[in-house]
Amino acid sequence: MPQRRVDLYWLVGGPxxxxxxxxxxxxxxxxxxxGYYAYGRREYxxxxxxxHSYFLGRISDVPVWSVKSKVQILMSIDGQTVIEHVRDVxxxxxxxxxxxxxxxxxxxxxxxxxxxxxxxxxxFKEEGVETTVRGAxxxxxxxxxxxxxxxxxxxxxxxxxxxxxxDLITLGxxxxxxxxxxxxxxxxxxxxxxxxxxxxxLGKRPxxxxxxxxxxxxxxxxxxxxxxxxxxxxxxxxxxxxxxxEAVAVGKIMGGIRFVSFYPxxxxxxxxxxxxxxxxxxxxxxxxxxxxxDRLGVITIQAEDELAAVNAASGAAIAGLRASxxxxxxxxxxxxxxxxxxGMAEVGVVVTLWMRGGPSTGLPTRTSQADLRFALHxxxxxxxxxxxxxxxxxxxxxxxxxxxxxAERYQxxxxxxxxxxxxxxxxxxxxxxYDDIRIEATPVExxxxxxxxxRYDYPLGxxxxxxxxxxxxxxxxxxxxxxxxxxxxxxxxxxxxxxQEKRLKKLELIDREIPDEEKVRVYGDQGSDVAVVSWxxxxxxxxxxxxxxxxxxxxxxxxxxxxxxxxxxxxxxRKARRVIFVENNYMAQGASVLREKTGIEPDTVIxxxxxxxxxxxxxxxxIDSAMxxxxxxxxxxxxx
Amino acid sequence: xxxxxxxMRRTPADYKTxxxxxWCPACGDFGILxxxxxxxxxxxxxxxxTVLVSGIGCSAKIPHYLxxxxxxxxxGRAIPFAMGIKLANPTLEVIVDGGDGDLLAIGAGHFVALxxxxxxxxxxxHDNAVYGLTKGQAGPTLPRGIKVKAIPRPNVHxxxxxxxxxxxxxxxxxxxxxxxxxxxxxxxxxxxIQHRGAALVHIxxxxxxxxxxxxxxxxEQRIYRIEEEDPSWDPVVRDPGDAWxxxxxxxxxxxxxxxxxxxxxxxxxxxVPTFEERMAESIPSMxxxxxxxxxxxxxxxxxxxxxxxxxxDRIV
Numbered sequence: 001m002p003q004r005r006v007d008l009y010w011l012v013g014g015p016x017x018x019x020x021x022x023x024x025x026x027x028x029x030x031x032x033x034x035g036y037y038a039y040g041r042r043e044y045x046x047x048x049x050x051x052h053s054y055f056l057g058r059i060s061d062v063p064v065w066s067v068k069s070k071v072q073i074l075m076s077i078d079g080q081t082v083i084e085h086v087r088d089v090x091x092x093x094x095x096x097x098x099x100x101x102x103x104x105x106x107x108x109x110x111x112x113x114x115x116x117x118x119x120x121x122x123x124f125k126e127e128g129v130e131t132t133v134r135g136a137x138x139x140x141x142x143x144x145x146x147x148x149x150x151x152x153x154x155x156x157x158x159x160x161x162x163x164x165x166x167d168l169i170t171l172g173x174x175x176x177x178x179x180x181x182x183x184x185x186x187x188x189x190x191x192x193x194x195x196x197x198x199x200x201x202l203g204k205r206p207x208x209x210x211x212x213x214x215x216x217x218x219x220x221x222x223x224x225x226x227x228x229x230x231x232x233x234x235x236x237x238x239x240x241x242x243x244x245x246e247a248v249a250v251g252k253i254m255g256g257i258r259f260v261s262f263y264p265x266x267x268x269x270x271x272x273x274x275x276x277x278x279x280x281x282x283x284x285x286x287x288x289x290x291x292x293x294d295r296l297g298v299i300t301i302q303a304e305d306e307l308a309a310v311n312a313a314s315g316a317a318i319a320g321l322r323a324s325x326x327x328x329x330x331x332x333x334x335x336x337x338x339x340x341x342x343g344m345a346e347v348g349v350v351v352t353l354w355m356r357g358g359p360s361t362g363l364p365t366r367t368s369q370a371d372l373r374f375a376l377h378x379x380x381x382x383x384x385x386x387x388x389x390x391x392x393x394x395x396x397x398x399x400x401x402x403x404x405x406x407a408e409r410y411q412x413x414x415x416x417x418x419x420x421x422x423x424x425x426x427x428x429x430x431x432x433x434y435d436d437i438r439i440e441a442t443p444v445e446x447x448x449x450x451x452x453x454x455r456y457d458y459p460l461g462x463x464x465x466x467x468x469x470x471x472x473x474x475x476x477x478x479x480x481x482x483x484x485x486x487x488x489x490x491x492x493x494x495x496x497x498x499x500q501e502k503r504l505k506k507l508e509l510i511d512r513e514i515p516d517e518e519k520v521r522v523y524g525d526q527g528s529d530v531a532v533v534s535w536x537x538x539x540x541x542x543x544x545x546x547x548x549x550x551x552x553x554x555x556x557x558x559x560x561x562x563x564x565x566x567x568x569x570x571x572x573x574r575k576a577r578r579v580i581f582v583e584n585n586y587m588a589q590g591a592s593v594l595r596e597k598t599g600i601e602p603d604t605v606i607x608x609x610x611x612x613x614x615x616x617x618x619x620x621x622x623i624d625s626a627m628x629x630x631x632x633x634x635x636x637x638x639x640x
Numbered sequence: 641x642x643x644x645x646x647x648m649r650r651t652p653a654d655y656k657t658x659x660x661x662x663w664c665p666a667c668g669d670f671g672i673l674x675x676x677x678x679x680x681x682x683x684x685x686x687x688x689x690t691v692l693v694s695g696i697g698c699s700a701k702i703p704h705y706l707x708x709x710x711x712x713x714x715x716g717r718a719i720p721f722a723m724g725i726k727l728a729n730p731t732l733e734v735i736v737d738g739g740d741g742d743l744l745a746i747g748a749g750h751f752v753a754l755x756x757x758x759x760x761x762x763x764x765x766h767d768n769a770v771y772g773l774t775k776g777q778a779g780p781t782l783p784r785g786i787k788v789k790a791i792p793r794p795n796v797h798x799x800x801x802x803x804x805x806x807x808x809x810x811x812x813x814x815x816x817x818x819x820x821x822x823x824x825x826x827x828x829x830x831x832x833i834q835h836r837g838a839a840l841v842h843i844x845x846x847x848x849x850x851x852x853x854x855x856x857x858x859x860e861q862r863i864y865r866i867e868e869e870d871p872s873w874d875p876v877v878r879d880p881g882d883a884w885x886x887x888x889x890x891x892x893x894x895x896x897x898x899x900x901x902x903x904x905x906x907x908x909x910x911x912v913p914t915f916e917e918r919m920a921e922s923i924p925s926m927x928x929x930x931x932x933x934x935x936x937x938x939x940x941x942x943x944x945x946x947x948x949x950x951x952x953d954r955i956v
Binding site for chain 1: 659686687701703704708709714717720721725726727729749750752922924925926932934935937938939948949
């Protein structure tokens with residue numbers, strides 16, 4: 001592992017639809033080109049244009065997956081960003097802002113949240129500064145933050161002179177590049193690296209690249225090199241720049257999923273759209289498999305609703321194709337009946353659930369872990385299912401492959417639990433280890449002449465036959481009603497009992513076959529006095545927090561919630577004298593499952609339910625507080 | 641592939657399972673079942689490559705009585721299931737079988753979406769205007785103001801016109817037939833199955849137990865065959881240029897539902913690309929080798945693609 005020479009937190013913000021995402025992508029790709037690992041979490045409103053949106057991230061020589069609530073550099077597209085993040089820059093840090101907006105009052109930003117504005121107005125008044133961008137700048141300076149004001153209009157005019165554009169409105173399209181170029185210049189990222197950022201984010205058309213590189217030049221001529229990062233000397237291996245939606249999409253394709261249905265919903269749709277935008281890819285011609293079909297294709301369907309999405313995926317799986325549907329809470333609610341059908345008819349589908357803030361429409365663009373209980377219990381009746389929660393984007397990628405294997409083998413709904421925090425967090429991630437990937441195809445029954453096959457005649461403890469339509473030369477019946485071994489409706493009492501036993505017994509088989517390390521993972525010394533237990537996307541913040549806290553602590557990451565790994569979890573926590581449970585919801589749902597399945601009662605639950613993930617420093621402080629005070633319940637308030 | 645070419649012609653009896661239907665005596669479903677058996681035999685469909693997907697209700701029990709692949713799904717959702725099956729293997733003959741409540745009340749969104757897609761699926765709609773299995777509530781095709789046996793007051797909903805809705809939604813084969821007329825049904829069902837695109841067969845069907853209004857007598861006084869009344873009737877679009885005129889005539893004919901009820905083929909247009917063809921424009925492999933027959937991994941279980949190959953622009 002290379003030495004961590006650089007470890008820096010950054011933020012870029014502006015009005016939604018005015019290039020915040022473009023700016024962040026220029027930034028991430030540029031620092032990647034300079035050899036760094038990087039991370040950036042996107043925060044945005046459910047809004048097309050105008051609301052305050054930002055990326056919060058980190059750069060380092062080693063892979064990074066988490067953020068803190070204070071950044072070293074704040075880059076802004078507009079003045080509202082400077083106002084909103086007035087408390088988010090660490091002393092010694094730098095804020096770069098547009099001097100042209102210095103006089104603007106809070107009220108002049110028409111899409112400012114009323115509540116945020118009111119709270120900030122109070123804060124500014126208490127501090128005795130005016131409620132303008134200038135007032136914010138004054139507060140930054142009082143906090144020991146360097147505030148660097150430059151006139152964006154002046155810089156854009158300078159760019160305009162070089163590229164032959166006079167009109168300031170037309171030049172306005174360069175503000176996003178300008179905002180991050182100023183920051184990258186201050187960080188001392190080599191100017192050449194920004195070409196990669198521009199090409200990645202804005203495309204390779206020569207005149208676009210040339211115009212944006214003039215923006216870069218002007219920025220580098222304007223701002224001095226404050227942080228002096230230079231290029232990374234860590235000499236890292238090739239890596240991939242993607243977010244959780246994309247990692248899961250690629251995992252599905254590698255895992256053999258060839259059908260993905262969805263109905264547009266945040267934050268799930270981007271996963272399906274990513275596949276839809278690359279529907280067919282040429283196979284390596286040297287592969288044996290390329291002789292049958294030279295291109296790999298994945299069917300993506302935008303369904304008319306989630307009822308269609310879930311059941312179309314079920315249909316594809318019934319026919320024998322690896323199939324998945326992707327959604328978030330509201331859509332998952334509509335899928336309940338279809339998931340119950342999968343349980344009864346024994347159909348294996350990967351249902352990818354990207355959790356967001358609820359209930360109802362809730363916080364559609366914010367994160368949450370409030371659907372754990374729902375994932376465990378969705379659908380009427382009792383039936384086997386797998387519920388797996390990934391802890392970070394890397395796990396999400398591998399898990400997308402594993403869940404595809406499991407759905408096909410066990411013929412049960414497999415709910416892959418993820419959240420918005422993973423969905424729209426981008427990172428430069430080490431390339432996956434292909435040697436660790438295995439696609440386990442379940443053998444298919446093939447008959448020499450058309451024959452009626454009893455798909456459900458398997459013994460207690462077994463699995464249904466795998467029939468592929470058009471391949472098996474078999475005709476089978478399936479039903480959502482209770483059925484006999486042929487899949488034909490029957491309500492005989494003994495049959496009803498034995499069929500129910502066969503289906504639910506599959507849970508024991510799943511539990512036996514899937515290795516413990518997939519279900520629960522322990523980081524740090526097993527046998528530590530203190531165990532922090534958590535699940536899902538809190539993983540990296542918890543790990544980084546424990547790293548900072550030091551001492552005799554371990555992290556127990558729960559991954560599989562159904563079937564629940566009771567014995568391994570008990571074993572992992574056997575020696576822990578204190579158990580602290582961390583999760584992104586109000587009811588401490590994961591802690592309640594732990595109690596239900598193991599009898600272990602956490603000493604403290606640390607919960608957060610404002611739609612924002614935990615930051616590392618917040619967890620450091622709250623875990624420390626739990627240790628000192630022994631409080632039963634601690635609520636985290638961090639707003640970034 | 642190991643499908644064996646069966647040279648022997650199958651008879652309707654070859655498609656019968658041992659299960660006995662548990663419908664009421666004189667139920668229109670018997671006629672539809674017989675028509676399906678005859679149509680399958682006449683088309684000599686391969687049972688292992690013919691999939692019948694049903695929803696919930698009396699009509700939905702039909703796959704259990706047929707020796708083909710039968711998928712008995714959820715109320716209203718037969719069409720999405722069928723879509724998944726058809727796209728997973730476009731060489732399959734996929735048929736949806738459902739009632740008026742199944743397809744036009746709880747499942748109406750899917751019914752419309754199938755037309756918009758023009759996926760090559762035939763929909764067999766059993767229309768008896770009541771919910772039989774839950775004991776006689778009003779179905780979406782029961783006229784307003786009518787009180788049938790089991791509803792406490794006259795129906796307060798207007799009826800939807802299935803043929804008109806199918807035409808409005810983009811179905812490229814739209815026909816109506818009658819459950820006691822086996823011969824007519826067989827002809828229409830065969831055409832629907834053979835049609836390339838989304839097809840609706842609207843089958844008028846008395847419910848002798850609950851629909852005390854639209855009885856056998858009621859229907860038989862009203863029904864007439866379109867082509868018998870108008871020998872020049874030609875619903876087939878052979879040239880895209882004729883589509884508008886034929887579509888308009890079909891819509892006008894569809895509006896006729898009252899004292900006289902036309903049966904027969906209203907519209908047939910194979911010049912519209914099917915959904916499979918539309919999908920194959922971006923996924924050409926799916927019509928060359930059915931997706932279910934394509935490899936998902938190398939022989940030793942390794943992925944067929946790498947990130948470097950799939951996402952070269954994301955490698956940094």
